[in-house]
Amino acid sequence: MSALLEVDGLAVEIPVAAGTLRAVREVGFTLDRGETLCLVGESGCGKSLTALALMGLLPRRAVRRARQLAFAGRDLLSLDEAAMSDLRGDRMAMVFQEPMTALNPVYTIGNQLVETLRRHRPMSRAAARDRAVEHLERVGIPAAASRLCHYPHQLSGGLRQRVMIAMALICEPDLLIADEPTTALDVTLQAQILALLARLQRELGLALLLITHDLGIVAHVATRVAVMYAGEVVETGDVAAVLTAPRHPYTRGLLACVPVPGQVAPDAPLGTIPGIVPSLVGEVAGCAFRERCAEAVAACATRHPAPVTLGPGRAARCLLLEGVSR
Amino acid sequence: MSEAPLLELTSVERRFRVSGGLLRPRREVHAVNGVSLAIGRGEVLGLVGESGCGKSTLARLMLGLLAPSAGDVRLAGTSLALLPRKDRARRVQPIFQDPYGSLNPHRRIAAIIGSPLVVHGIGDRAERRRRVEEMMALVSLPPRLASAFPGQLSGGQRQRVAIARALVMRPELVICDEPTSALDVSVQAQILNLLQELRRKLGLSYVLISHNLAVVEHLATRVAVMYLGRIVEEAATRSLFAAPRHPYTKALLASVLTPTPGLPLPEVAIEGGYPNPLAPPPGCPFHPRCPEAMPLCRDVPPTASARARAGGGRVECHLYAGAAAAVGQ
Numbered sequence: 001m002s003a004l005l006e007v008d009g010l011a012v013e014i015p016v017a018a019g020t021l022r023a024v025r026e027v028g029f030t031l032d033r034g035e036t037l038c039l040v041g042e043s044g045c046g047k048s049l050t051a052l053a054l055m056g057l058l059p060r061r062a063v064r065r066a067r068q069l070a071f072a073g074r075d076l077l078s079l080d081e082a083a084m085s086d087l088r089g090d091r092m093a094m095v096f097q098e099p100m101t102a103l104n105p106v107y108t109i110g111n112q113l114v115e116t117l118r119r120h121r122p123m124s125r126a127a128a129r130d131r132a133v134e135h136l137e138r139v140g141i142p143a144a145a146s147r148l149c150h151y152p153h154q155l156s157g158g159l160r161q162r163v164m165i166a167m168a169l170i171c172e173p174d175l176l177i178a179d180e181p182t183t184a185l186d187v188t189l190q191a192q193i194l195a196l197l198a199r200l201q202r203e204l205g206l207a208l209l210l211i212t213h214d215l216g217i218v219a220h221v222a223t224r225v226a227v228m229y230a231g232e233v234v235e236t237g238d239v240a241a242v243l244t245a246p247r248h249p250y251t252r253g254l255l256a257c258v259p260v261p262g263q264v265a266p267d268a269p270l271g272t273i274p275g276i277v278p279s280l281v282g283e284v285a286g287c288a289f290r291e292r293c294a295e296a297v298a299a300c301a302t303r304h305p306a307p308v309t310l311g312p313g314r315a316a317r318c319l320l321l322e323g324v325s326r
Numbered sequence: 327m328s329e330a331p332l333l334e335l336t337s338v339e340r341r342f343r344v345s346g347g348l349l350r351p352r353r354e355v356h357a358v359n360g361v362s363l364a365i366g367r368g369e370v371l372g373l374v375g376e377s378g379c380g381k382s383t384l385a386r387l388m389l390g391l392l393a394p395s396a397g398d399v400r401l402a403g404t405s406l407a408l409l410p411r412k413d414r415a416r417r418v419q420p421i422f423q424d425p426y427g428s429l430n431p432h433r434r435i436a437a438i439i440g441s442p443l444v445v446h447g448i449g450d451r452a453e454r455r456r457r458v459e460e461m462m463a464l465v466s467l468p469p470r471l472a473s474a475f476p477g478q479l480s481g482g483q484r485q486r487v488a489i490a491r492a493l494v495m496r497p498e499l500v501i502c503d504e505p506t507s508a509l510d511v512s513v514q515a516q517i518l519n520l521l522q523e524l525r526r527k528l529g530l531s532y533v534l535i536s537h538n539l540a541v542v543e544h545l546a547t548r549v550a551v552m553y554l555g556r557i558v559e560e561a562a563t564r565s566l567f568a569a570p571r572h573p574y575t576k577a578l579l580a581s582v583l584t585p586t587p588g589l590p591l592p593e594v595a596i597e598g599g600y601p602n603p604l605a606p607p608p609g610c611p612f613h614p615r616c617p618e619a620m621p622l623c624r625d626v627p628p629t630a631s632a633r634a635r636a637g638g639g640r641v642e643c644h645l646y647a648g649a650a651a652a653v654g655q
Contacts, residue, residue: 042510042511042512043510156599156600157377158599159599186376186377186537186600187376187537187539187578187581187582188376188577188578188581188594188596189599190581190583191580191581191583191591191592191594192594194591195591195594198591213510213511214583215511215585216582216583216584216585217583218585219583219584219585219586219587219588219589220583220589220590220591221591239587240587240588243585243586243587244587253512254511254512255585256515257511257512257514257515258511258515258540258585259515259518259540259541259543259544260540260584260585260586261539261540261543261567261579261582261584262543262567264544267522269519269522269523270515270518270519270544271515272512272515272516272519273512273515274516276480276482276513
């Protein structure tokens with residue numbers, strides 16, 4: 001049986017003044033119910049655009065291409081906008097980083113929850129309102145019924161993010177995409193929201209695609225992880241394998257950069273990745289990471305590395321793993 | 327006679343009057359409430375706490391950009407209020423969080439870094455250029471960027487410009503307010519290493535304000551934990567991370583997610599959100615969220631007591647009042 005979400009050869013191109021920005025170039029992964037896949041990478045690596053491409057929410061001028069984009073057995077590439085918007089919010093839903101900009105400031109949260117529900121399920125306002133209260137309670141909002149008449153600005157950041165999650169889950173979707181859901185929150189709230197997502201995922205059997213730049217979050221919530229760099233998935237696998245035995249030089253570099261209490265001596269420098277992310281405008285030749293890579297060889301400038309399978313569900317894109325010698 | 331600490335805060339308070347709402351009387355927020363701290367030469371004081379705890383207000387008080395409502399901020403023994411503005415700016419400099427907002431987009435990099443020299447009337451044109459070039463080399467900015475505009479630089483490069491501008495006057499103390507939170511991890515590591523290296527080379531002292539405890543642990547020599555305008559615990563970094571005393575410090579440390587797979591999500595013992603600073607809870611301000619709260623905590627604000635541990639420090643919590651050694655394992 002095929003997975004709930006199957007992505008292969010996904011590319012997103014955006015026309016810019018200087019040419020074509022190849023923001024997402026070769027992204028592929030599968031995701032099943034009950035799994036949490038973390039897309040991890042630094043700004044500009046294409047992780048958010050990947051999510052928007054799945055949801056069909058790309059900016060109008062962006063071009064989406066893929067060899068395969070299948071969700072619950074349906075080919076997303078062939079769906080028109082009307083069919084996509086039936087799916088969106090119902091079978092697949094998304095939570096964004098900044099709840100203040102994702103919630104409509106001029107409608108009460110009750111209104112927004114009820115509208116979402118009634119868009120997909122024929123039911124009376126009263127029944128929808130009851131469901132809304134139920135869902136607010138499930139995400140741990142105290143005095144849920146009294147919150148329905150509140151506007152987003154009347155809630156704290158943590159409560160707003162809970163409302164966002166309640167709204168995303170109100171139609172009980174199969175897939176939830178969360179794009180940096182805790183980045184705007186304090187650490188104690190971050191732990192609460194991540195625990196909430198993990199609990200809801202267990203209870204509802206969701207497939208969770210979590211986008212983050214924080215390897216600490218990855219380690220604690222992911223079952224599998226896909227590391228992105230310059231629009232490509234450069235390494236993927238089981239979370240324990242990727243974090244404890246990274247095979248791609250970028251993954252290794254990224255892990256060395258993170259200060260971990262008690263692990264780096266106070267006066268020792270942190271590991272760094274020199275240089276900056278390359279421009280993705282125009283044709284990208286060879287390996288996009290080569291200029292920042294300490295292990296790069298001559299072939300890296302000309303040959304584009306293909307994913308090398310390193311075990312079940314484990315792969316990395318690096319010529320060194322293809323057996324190209326130094 | 328012992329030398330006065332580089333920066334010393336004595337019972338510093340800062341209140342703001344805020345609108346209470348339409349037709350309602352104005353109300354007062356106690357953003358910083360009775361803070362006493364000392365920063366010695368060569369020290370890095372980490373200041374941690376959640377949004378709204380008063381970290382940034384405290385930073386502005388330390389910079390002399392805000393005057394305290396009560397108490398005193400002294401730089402090497404002299405009250406900041408008595409120091410001329412330029413003297414103060416020469417000796418204490420800030421680095422802000424957002425390298426996009428803190429650099430004038432219409433000025434060239436060399437002019438931005440050199441502007442403090444112009445303001446203070448230091449050197450002639452050639453001398454200033456020499457010092458700017460020296461600073462750029464020190465923060466590893468390639469010389470070709472001297473004539474670039476901030477818009478042409480990456481986030482990491484912009485933060486290097488901000489650091490160069492802060493250091494061009496050779497200050498003694500640098501107040502870093504979330505210096506890396508707008509940056510990616512790989513760039514964050516570069517900037518943290520740079521700050522560490524500059525401290526050694528130039529003998530600087532830092533106040534490092536951050537919500538990222540791992541960053542603070544890496545750079546700070548001492549850590550102060552802030553909650554609702556008060557320092558609730560303060561100790562040497564190693565001692566604080568090894569044996570946190572205050573329940574709030576414990577919860578903060580438990581919330582740090584390390585990239586070690588296989589660990590469960592931390593059980594955050596503190597519930598609910600941050601209290602409204604306009605209506606702080608009575609007694610200990612932390613008691614509504616505290617898993618170890620006692621009846622006493624609801625009514626009586628705790629006072630500072632010494633941490634019963636080598637490395638010193640203090641904690642503001644009833645659990646450790648009086649017989650600190652007996653209660654704190």
